[in-house]
Amino acid sequence: MRARASFGIIAGLTLAAWAVGGASIAESARAIPVPAPKIDAARPAALQTAVLAGGCFWGMEAVFEHLKGVKSVTSGYAGGDQGSANYDAVSTERTRHAEAVRIVFDPRQISYGTLLRVYFGVAHDPTQLNRQGPDTGPSYRSAIFPxxxxxxxxxxxxxxxxxxxxxxxxxxVTRIERGPFFPAEAYHQNFARRNPQHGYIRTWDEPKMAALKAAFPALWQDGWSG
Structure with a gap:
């Protein structure tokens, strides 16, 4: 089910009533104290790009846009072909795409390993197979596209x-995958920034942003990147 399309049905439920895999929304959004990577990438002067998939790209985008050193975040589709890289096709769960974000960052300010630490500690739950929260299907899988x-x-x-x-x-259950990234439709870009009162954003993504600010205060920026 594409929960975002039918959010009006569930918007009135309390956090405690929304149990997913035995955890409430508040619990699932709590930062996990993951360690810093022992091995990290080089930190050249040039901007670098990372592509990560971890459920609905609205929330992933919102989290990474609040990191110091991140210059831009683009929502999109990774792992499939260009012809079917659109929301209607991906929603059929037959295109092999994952909803993903493309992150452009300055490695002198934030490393690739630190992005992964936020990805695993705050941005999503890497133990959920082909789902995140209320969203189910392989397009919501946990995957890294190096x-x-x-x-x-x-x-x-x-x-x-x-x-x-x-x-x-x-x-x-996070997978290492290969495949091109294709930007999503314009109405998906900067969605949380443009729609802060949207029910899905307030229920599922605001807790992630709060967890990021609490767990990584040195990385947090109040404004949005890009």
Missing amino acids: IGAEQERVARAYLAQLAAAKVYPRPI
């Missing part, structure tokens, strides 16, 4: 580090 061998090396090392640390009560 750009280059170095990002893949860092991502694989961090996945192994987190698994060894056993910081989650369930196994991590």
Whole structure:
């Protein structure tokens, strides 16, 4: 079910009534104290790009847009072909795309490994298979799309580090994938920024932003990037 399309049905429910995988919204949005990566990417002067998938791109975009050093975040689709990279097609769950965000960042201010730390600690739940919160289907999967061998090396090392640390009560299901990124439709871009009172944003994404500010105060910026 595309919960965003039918949000009016559920908007009146309390947080406690919305149980997903045994956890309420408030619990699932709580930051997980993940360790800093032991292996990180180089930090050149040039801007770098990362592509991450972790459920609805509205919330992913909102989280990463509040990080110092992030220059822009674009919502889109990764893992499928260009012809079906549109919301109607992806919603059929037959296109192989994942809802994802493309993050342009300054590695002198924030490293790729730090982006992954926020991704695993705040932005989504990496133990949910083909879903996030109320949204179900493979387009909501947890996946990293490394750009280059170095990002893949860092991502694989961090996945192994987190698994060894056993910081989650369930196994991590995040996949390392390859595939191009295609920007989503204009109405999806900067959605949380433009629609702060939207029911989905207030219920599912505001708690993530609050968790980010509490868990990573040195990374938080009050304004939006881009």
